Amino acid sequence: MASRSPESAASVAETDGSVQxxxxxxxxxxxxxxxxxxxxxxxxxxxxxxxxxxFADLAALGDDHVILVAEDSAASAPERRILATGCLxxxxxxxxxxxxxxxxxxxxxxxxxxxRGLGLRVVRxxxxxxxxxxxxxxxxxxxxxxxxxxxxxxxxxxxVQMAIYF
Amino acid sequence: MASRSPESAASVAETDGSVQxxxxxxxxxxxxxxxxxxxxxxxxxxxxxxxxxxFADLAALGDDHVILVAEDSAASAPERRILATGCLxxxxxxxxxxxxxxxxxxxxxxxxxxxRGLGLRVVRxxxxxxxxxxxxxxxxxxxxxxxxxxxxxxxxxxxVQMAIYF
Numbered sequence: 265m266a267s268r269s270p271e272s273a274a275s276v277a278e279t280d281g282s283v284q285x286x287x288x289x290x291x292x293x294x295x296x297x298x299x300x301x302x303x304x305x306x307x308x309x310x311x312x313x314x315x316x317x318x319f320a321d322l323a324a325l326g327d328d329h330v331i332l333v334a335e336d337s338a339a340s341a342p343e344r345r346i347l348a349t350g351c352l353x354x355x356x357x358x359x360x361x362x363x364x365x366x367x368x369x370x371x372x373x374x375x376x377x378x379x380r381g382l383g384l385r386v387v388r389x390x391x392x393x394x395x396x397x398x399x400x401x402x403x404x405x406x407x408x409x410x411x412x413x414x415x416x417x418x419x420x421x422x423x424v425q426m427a428i429y430f
Numbered sequence: 431m432a433s434r435s436p437e438s439a440a441s442v443a444e445t446d447g448s449v450q451x452x453x454x455x456x457x458x459x460x461x462x463x464x465x466x467x468x469x470x471x472x473x474x475x476x477x478x479x480x481x482x483x484x485f486a487d488l489a490a491l492g493d494d495h496v497i498l499v500a501e502d503s504a505a506s507a508p509e510r511r512i513l514a515t516g517c518l519x520x521x522x523x524x525x526x527x528x529x530x531x532x533x534x535x536x537x538x539x540x541x542x543x544x545x546r547g548l549g550l551r552v553v554r555x556x557x558x559x560x561x562x563x564x565x566x567x568x569x570x571x572x573x574x575x576x577x578x579x580x581x582x583x584x585x586x587x588x589x590v591q592m593a594i595y596f
Binding site: 314318331360399405414417418419420421424428430 | 474481523568588
């Protein structure tokens with residue numbers, strides 16, 4: 265990341281060059297948010313009302329759920345697209361005196377925008393937010409090939425991820 | 431697991447032999463719940479009111495946060511202890527049409543009660559609950575040594591866990 269906003273990472277959008285990192289807005293459905301996610305995993309289109317309902321469910325979690333997006337802010341308004349995204353949700357525990365753990369999920373960069381560091385900027389902001397809201401750690405799961413990528417944000421390998429698909 | 435309750439895994443406690451698997455109750459503070467968790471990671475004691483506040487915060491998440499405990503139900507009431515625990519929290523996503531992912535966390539069995547399959551019973555119940563509430567997958571992170579343990583519950587290795595500790 266070329267520069268870091270001096271303001272609160274949780275509350276202030278960051279613009280660096282032609283791309284702005286900010287919180288997801290409900291209007292981002294029209295800017296290609298779901299097709300971007302579909303580059304990561306199955307993500308069928310949602311109607312505007314379905315999208316708004318999902319957005320509201322997640323927004324109701326307040327600071328415990330943050331979705332950041334990287335928007336192509338140099339384009340004229342009708343042309344602006346979401347180029348990258350990543351999510352942080354905060355898990356509360358009895359461990360560590362009622363501690364919090366940040367989970368980074370659903371990080372993806374548009375295939376045509378890779379190599380510009382947008383994913384790293386999103387992830388670094390999510391890590392800053394996790395620290396600001398009092399998490400004692402932040403974790404994520406990835407494929408072995410992405411170890412070096414996340415190491416650039418300060419992550420170190422900690423264990424293995426196991427899964428059951430229903 | 432020797433037997434499976436025919437009733438809803440989400441709503442009905444399971445008793446198998448001398449140990450009952452049930453949801454955490456606020457009175458479990460007096461049954462050694464926090465010292466049990468401290469066998470997993472740092473878990474300072476909480477006062478009764480701190481414990482109740484943490485319990486209420488998590489209970490407010492409803493079906494999106496479940497803590498199961500295994501209680502030594504053969505003991506006389508004042509002697510009953512929590513022998514094992516595990517937690518499921520449900521993450522909501524835009525992916526998969528507003529899909530849900532279950533995260534299994536904080537699984538621990540009391541050192542004196544290991545080898546009786548209590549952890550596996552807790553984890554299998556958490557997996558059942560994840561399926562019942564509509565998760566499309568359930569995931570957990572563990573050390574490489576525990577791969578075979580979780581494989582007994584149907585988990586397969588999927589990726590690597592990365593972490594930053596603040």
